[in-house]
Amino acid sequence: MHQKRAITIKDVAAEAGVSFQTVSRVINNGPNVTPAMRERVMNAVDKLGYVPSLAARRLGGSRSYLVLAFNDRRPTLEGWQSRRGNDWVDQMLYGGMLKCAEHGYRMLFELVDSHSDALEAQVRAAISALHPDGVILTPPHSDDARITELLHQGGLTFARLGSRREGEGFAVYMDDEAAARAATKYLLDLGHTRIAYIEGHPEYAISGDRLRGFRGAIESRGLAIRPEYLQPGDFTYEAGTRAMATLAKLDPPPTAVLASSDEVALGVLHAAAPLGLSIPRDLSIVSFDDTPTMRMSVPSLTAIRQPIAAMTAKAAELLIEAKAKGLEGSSRHLLPFEFIVRDSTAQPR
């Protein structure tokens, strides 16, 4: 069975009785089109149900109508395989795919091996094959100079999600310091004064941001930070259990803990039970990130949420706009975080 010949721009031109470049001009909102002509052409387009071929557009013109997102392969696959799902991919689709669709764009995902020598080759290959109009980088690629340099050399516009660095590309990120401050203030407002913080991995810039927010909130109330309430960490579950063990032995122990990641918060949660601590009666916990698991944990965790969907939508918008205007933007865009109150926080006893 042979495919019925697809409807092309020429069919529309014939239907409208104009040359096919006029049609091209109309569908691309080109200049110099009389409203009457525009209407005539659009009628023909609607009548025939014409939709331009992406491939032909890319080949003939300078745009591909494609936005390509690079995600880290290992954690993504692990999420899918374990059936936990993958918050980043889900929320990026939610934010990015819809925004792309608004502009007639499509969004594609490419999984690459962050810590592999092949990383650059993988990125290069995907770009050669697709020639995207814009690229979205997610952590840890957002700050990977190998990639940003490659993209910049190739003249591609890109967005760096979760990166607050200046430099090439659009940095689209949330205010970690303000988020930590808000979370801490929430605990203070509940009446907590003995609040602990489990730090993030020292290599990450956001760790410092969050610590600063925590500090700022405490000190703004005229309180002093107790050094023993500041526990080192690295975003892992083990860091949470370890810190909790230490904190519980203090006198007086903290009545609330701000964790630097979901994993850490889970570690605290699971370490608290054997110690005879009931959440939130004896201890309040606030978590960073708010992956879906947090919603389902018992008790469900109060958390700061990274606005992944909003960041991706913003990134897509910036990239598409930059392409349309033919410029290679590099600017920084701060998005508001969300704070979700659930069942892991309460007034201190």
Next chain:
Amino acid sequence: MHQKRAITIKDVAAEAGVSFQTVSRVINNGPNVTPAMRERVMNAVDKLGYVPSLAARRLGGSRSYLVLAFNDRRPTLEGWQSRRGNDWVDQMLYGGMLKCAEHGYRMLFELVDSHSDALEAQVRAAISALHPDGVILTPPHSDDARITELLHQGGLTFARLGSRREGEGFAVYMDDEAAARAATKYLLDLGHTRIAYIEGHPEYAISGDRLRGFRGAIESRGLAIRPEYLQPGDFTYEAGTRAMATLAKLDPPPTAVLASSDEVALGVLHAAAPLGLSIPRDLSIVSFDDTPTMRMSVPSLTAIRQPIAAMTAKAAELLIEAKAKGLEGSSRHLLPFEFIVRDSTAQPR
């Protein structure tokens, strides 16, 4: 900053000192290429890092190297918005994207409004824009004649996930009857004899399949089905709570329930607690579908799992193969289900 001119087939040809058609032949595994020539060309390809442009391939040739999946918009968006994620999309990406990558294909998602008049137009538009080599249909599109007919008319190969119907396209599905039978047998083997079943929506073919499996398992043990243990339903949470209310009043009540969907199982679970029934001590529950929520519920649910990733991978494989061979297959492919034992099942007291 201008993009450095991309590497094209001509660059490779120049590097290898051959005409560019020879290069084309080599990278497409065409006939009539001497091993020596092949090696020479491949060396040039590797040296330059050449990757053919998808757009140009699609335009010049007959393939687009694209597989397009249509998903129902409303539930997909709801899953993302609520941060529950979306099991179908996740698992389809997991199964489909990887399989596509193996063959140099890409997989794209398109959300369409199943119950809208615009459905056909949306499908048509996506196809016109992308000209995919194959299309993957998910429920409820898999059995939507408007779409299958449209695709068939257009000469497109497509796969119907979760559809056991014969007809155009590849039907890729799991054996619901065998799954229900296995789940029931599992309960029987635990020692249950009073097992209830909450039926699915009567309009769905799988409802009948599952009922048949349930029946078969019970009767194969020489037991009779008590009519009052067969509760009507429609896959919803409410059907679960309603059925549980009825079942609890029976004398004797069932010691185990097989639910026709996750939602139903959750309804049963939540209705059981106020009735003073402890799961699994007083009542065992087995669920169908195994969306991620089931894993996290308390207690976690024993469940039959639809092999979405495997179905999607199979579909992608079939589509790509059909395209390569230039035929418009229509065949049926039965995939094994999975049975996941968790904490909602135990021996009867």
Next chain:
DNA sequence: CTGTTAGCGCGTTCAA
């Protein structure tokens, strides 16, 4: 304001 011409980077005929 509109139409004409020339490619984009490939695959697909053909002929050599």
Next chain:
DNA sequence: TTGAACGCGCTAACAG
């Protein structure tokens, strides 16, 4: 076994 012509559907220069 290899190479040369042609066209896919469209946009981007032009010219009218």
